[in-house]
Amino acid sequence: MGNTSKKLAAKCTLLTKDEQKYLATTFRSASKNSDKIREEDLIVSGKVDAVLLERFWGPQIDPRLAQYLSNFLFGSGAEKAPSCDFNRFAELYVYNVRGTTDERMMVTYNSLGKDYNDSVELPYQLLREYCESIASTFIKVLKSSSSKRAQVWITKGFRGRASHVQALGEAVAASVNGDADVAINQCTATQLSKWLQFNTLLLQMTEVVFVNLYGIESKPDEGPAPVAMPSLLPMPDGLDAMPDYPAFIDLSHIVWLNSHLPQQHQHKWRFLFSSHIHGESFSTMVGRILDQGASLIIIEDNSGYIFGGYAPASWSLGPNFTGTDDSFLFTVAPKMRVYPATTYNNHYQYINHHAKTLPNGLLMGGQFNFGGIFVNADPFGEGTCAESCTTYKGYKRLSKEPTYRIRSLEVWGVGDKPLIHKDSDERDLSVLDTNPEAKAILDMAGRTRHSEGIREPPPL
Template identity: 45%
Template sequence: MGVNSSKKLAAKCSFLSKDEQLIVSNSFKLASKNSERIKEDELTKLWGSQMDARLLQYINNYLFGRAEQRMTTVDLERFAELFVFCTRGTVDEKVKVLLTSLGKSEEECNDIPYNLVKEYVETIVSSYMKIQKLSNSKHYKSWAGKGCSTHTQNSQRLAESLTRDLAGDSVISRRLLETWLQGSTVLGQLLLFVFMHLYNISHKDKSAAVLSEKQPTSIEADQSSVESDGTKERSLVPYCRGLDLIPSYPSILDLNQIVFINAHLPQQYQVEWRFLFSSEIHGESFSTLIGRIVNQGPSVIVLEDRSGYVFGGFAPANWTLGPNFFGDDSSFLFTLSPRMRIFPSTGYNQHFQYLNLHQQTMPNGLAMGGQHNFCGLWLDAEYGKGHSSESCTTFSGYQQMSHTKEFHFRHLEVWGLGQPPPTPQERGERVIGKGGSILDGNAESKAMLKMAGKTIHSEGLREPPNT
């Protein structure tokens, strides 16, 4: 069957858009070797190296059937159906894929073991991470080139976090499964990426007859976005910026954890992370931390306590020194180890961010959530100390994030998101050398000195302006 024949067959699938017809027909032609049906062993050769072996088995279950009714080949319509159901399918369609992949029939949909569903999700997560490495996109290389890796344990933690709403039952009903899939936006994004990659595999060299002995290449959909049916889905892997002069960065984050945090950020902040601070690089100093994060825009804070618990928060507002809480309800806290959890805003109060230093009547340190002495996250101005309270009304579902309420941390890092606020020069304010004085510069340093009670002796000692 030639390419025109596969296109004609795809055109008969009324559920495919024109863009999808092209994707599916090209993929079917490659997998079937120009015939009218795909053999299971040929699809295994084509896709096997691209994903978790367990996910390949699940996909083959869907396409070729269960053991007693298993077919040796599959036609284009079934092949196209899998693509559509996994990239933009309805809840019912995604339930159908899940049940059939797990070897369940429609009649067996009320007694699905939780562990089986969790493993299914785990194979999607691990396949996503594997494809990231294979596609070697700009975003992936920006992290991998600095020593960031993927750990199986964190893939399992990410899968567990995605299925946590099902964990209360040993077996799951279809109704619960539908409700869960309806709200699983992150899982939907992972599915979209995985299946867009699989169906976009192509010969890098048109003369190559077989892909099984070579690593297939794909349309690098993750360079900036994955396009499907005219829509765009942002990559869940942000671009890492600011580490050009650091050959190997000692981050505590792996790619699973980065994806987990990034997937919950407002979409405008998912594109790029800017390195701001690391205790491994900048030393253990609260004043240095402040100097690196003040006026840098929204940020993500991540720390690891001495017991190995990893947690932090998303701060949507520009960090500024002052006596009051600030920020907005897009703020959230999170844990990464031993479990991955997100604690979004409750709306009960506005205690999202606080930063103060060298004050006698106010707490000195950095806070997110809660109230003074009972914060969701508190980093003391005496560097290395902090606390995470047992409860925090600012964030929903909150649980103590550190191993013990009062903790000491051994690593802290901060990442800026999006573009930093404009500088005084960019705002059109008077700059040094144009009628101003060098004393007008370093406003942040002067503010810090004033807050510390230091006298600025050079204040008032200005040369007369040029006329």
């Protein structure tokens, strides 16, 4: 590192020593060893309507985000400056990665070409495009990542398509309003402040974006770099063995859903069932999802609507509802929305088969015959979504039509598989203990497992 970059870094008290090193290196290269960066050093020919960025930001950044960052660094309109110094360059990084709410408010306003004060409102459309540019750059970062978890998802068909990335940005922006489906034209400073405090997905995506744009990465000759936030992608478990996996959800959907799971379930998704791979069989599905811990049910109907639910408890056959108020329903296409539990009732998850007087199928929310989601056991492939559901806040019908045909259905276990606690040792195992699908089929058929009653009592 040259003396110029060391002197520049020493002027900025906002940065840690490690950050000073990496940001100064980036600044030195972009500014050609001067103490100022000109806009044309970062943006080729100053073309901000079709932004082409050079070495550092070119391959990854969304052109709209490049314009917003230019607004912050150089100003906009009549106030536009020909260059910015290292402190301003560092502020853009620090305020986005770990700024206070006021600092993040200021950088958001300035990036959108506005002066920050409590009386200034932001056009909602402008805020939405800003969120879409963050989401787009975040997905570009993921797709260019060399991490194994990102590459497994991508090679299995989870693409990060533009329309879904746009929907991710829209969903992030829509949460600025109390009801995401009620259109607004302007956002007040109060709304924005609250939104920035509680929207953890925006904060995490923004941090990943700026850590990458600013070159905060480990280099062999420079020692360890600061650790970036998790990529928001879970580790996929079980996909490697599927050579022709038929992906029907998107990389953006995974990021959106994973961000709403309890933190202890965000690190891993375990592939349990696919109607395309395992067949359209309710008994097969049940056999593969029982006793697997928390899970996500994801359904695509024949109209292309994609929706489902998070079940926080292990699925178990029986006449009663189970689960907790961590449960939620969701839709990811055509829009991304999450409907949390109201606690009005505890009708979170139910699954049954071969019952004479109760519904046979999988149900989440609402009442029997009027579920938020219902998947019929026989014939498998049919389902319903009620028009209203008091179990989940803000619920709107998830499928295109009240009665739908299933085009695709998947179940993913989330987090680690729970340990099954046994009072006896490994020698006291029945064949059925090691074959949960067979056990599930007997349960559904109402057959008695005679070995349950003749096991030796556990030792005292």
